[in-house]
């Protein structure tokens with residue numbers, strides 16, 4: 102069952118490590134919301150199945166929208182799609198925007214999952230990377246979320262950050278684990294080329310963590326979350342049972358989705374489409390009823406490569422039957438022979454039809470996938 106992704110491209114300030122598409126023209130938010138509503142009317146037929154299993158507001162900073170503005174988008178969605186009664190409806194929030202009044206409003210309009218952008222719990226590092234919140238605001242936000250009707254709370258964390266020691270990482274995680282968090286996304290710091298951090302590293306102002314420290318902190322996070330009952334269901338994602346992100350799983354399982362808003366991508370099993378990265382132009386186009394997307398048709402080889410790359414990163418693994426039934430004999434032959442060779446090296450476990458990375462090798466998933474791609 103397909104999903105919807107809504108991109109909210111506004112942030113108060115740019116975090117120094119970030120290269121996501123976002124701007125600080127907050128005065129455009131109301132026009133942008135109206136443009137999203139128009140895009141829903143113009144593009145809902147992109148998905149042949151109108152039953153929606155997940156809705157995800159990502160950004161940028163979706164929590165810069167008022168509950169009224171989010172509700173306007175949800176009402177438009179409900180008018181064109183059949184949203185399942187138990188659909189997962191996620192809003193990414195930054196801690197500085199969260200308080201009990203806002204959360205109650207979100208609950209009343211149907212948001213049932215919050216993904217909180219915590220990232221670090223160290224005030225010096227938060228400031229250094231230009232985050233707009235302190236650790237005290239994070240505690241307040243988590244406290245307010247915990248005492249609300251939102252049961253499904255997810256937290257985003259970044260590790261392998263210059264200036265955060267192993268001890269400090271562990272004590273931060275231990276504090277977070279005192280809250281009723283159901284899901285963690287934990288990513289190592291990536292140095293994006295368009296980010297301020299990249300230039301700080303080039304200028305020698307910041308020293309990048311080395312590979313050993315990255316691997317070490319990956320295992321510290323992994324072991325601590327594992328000991329507290331969080332299952333690693335993808336290289337960077339951990340959840341209590343039943344709280345795996347349906348939005349994430351759908352993406353890895355190549356379920357169709359419609360992406361709304363600037364720079365949002367869509368996928369319908371045959372092609373990918375994506376909207377341009379210009380907020381003003383997007384608003385203007387929607388006012389005039391003009392859809393301007395780029396598109397690429399996916400070849401069988403591209404579809405196969407995506408399938409193995411994404412699935413190898415998950416606990417679900419790769420289905421032999423899926424590869425056999427959906428791709429050519431030549432591709433299956435390549436897959437079969439490569440898997441046999443890699444099993445000899447002990448990288449994969451077979452579970453019936455499934456080829457699964459050993460948990461100890463999940464970190465190597467991207468590297469191992471290089472042999473499997475065609």
Ligand code: SF4
Pocket residue numbers: 111112114115116119120121123160161162195218
């Ligand atoms: S990390 Fe999030 S809040 Fe910071 S600039 Fe990027 S999108 Fe905005």
